[in-house]
Amino acid sequence: MTHASDVGTASRSGPPAIDDGFRTAPAVHEVRNEEDLLVVRHAVRAATLRAGFSIVDQTRVVTAASELARNAYVHGGGGTLAIEHLARTGAAGLRLTVADEGPGIPDLSAALTDGFTTGAGLGHGLGGARRLMDEFDIDTAAGDGTTVTVTRWAVR
């Protein structure tokens, strides 16, 4: 199992996420076809609005969701995207968990490098999603799928 994480490394992350005031049950969306990609984008957009994100943060989170959902669909053979609302003192957060049961990522550090692609994309999806979010966590194993968890906090 390969793992990469940079939870809380960004200065804007603030205090760690463990002191969540409350959590709501994650809403899980299927990512099985092209239409699902659009449905998921709309759901994430609605969640960012509900969380009170600025227009730039909305755009960052929806773009990251689009990259990760497309990865799960194209490389992982389909999967799920879960949306979770987080709250801590002074900030609302949104956590996305994108999981697939695909072949996994054999070389994780290469996959996180800009310009590296095994598909028809531009090779910026994974590294780009990492930069757009405050927290990034990935678990992958050969033949055992990939799970990416990203979080963005909106400081109120």
Add this chain to the structure above:
Amino acid sequence: MNSTPSNGVPILRLGDVLVTGLLNELDDKSAVAFTEELTARITSDHARGVLIDISRLEIIDSFVARTLMELTTMARLLGARVIVAGMRPPVAITLVELGLQLTGVETALNAEQGMAALGWHQTPSPPEGVLRDTRQ
């Protein structure tokens, strides 16, 4: 050829410029269809310029970015200059953070400035052969 706009946005011809746009719901299939339709129209309409309005796009992910870059290259190979106009500021911020610079894609603040860059001004002069009302 299917005359229904694949992308939901018609491709208009103004002189030797094609004017079209992208909507938010661009998936693989409509991106491919749009690319095919636009390149076919460049050839059939002898277009020298293409304006693509993207002011409706709420996000540009790497898939849409790739579509725009490929379209620009294909059009250039066919002798037409593409200008992508009207990018929203949050989209520009997010694109840069994603690491995408839309290399090779010419942009304009809005459709009007894009059309000006393609040689269209507020008093347009149509190409030769186009009938024009010259009464004062």
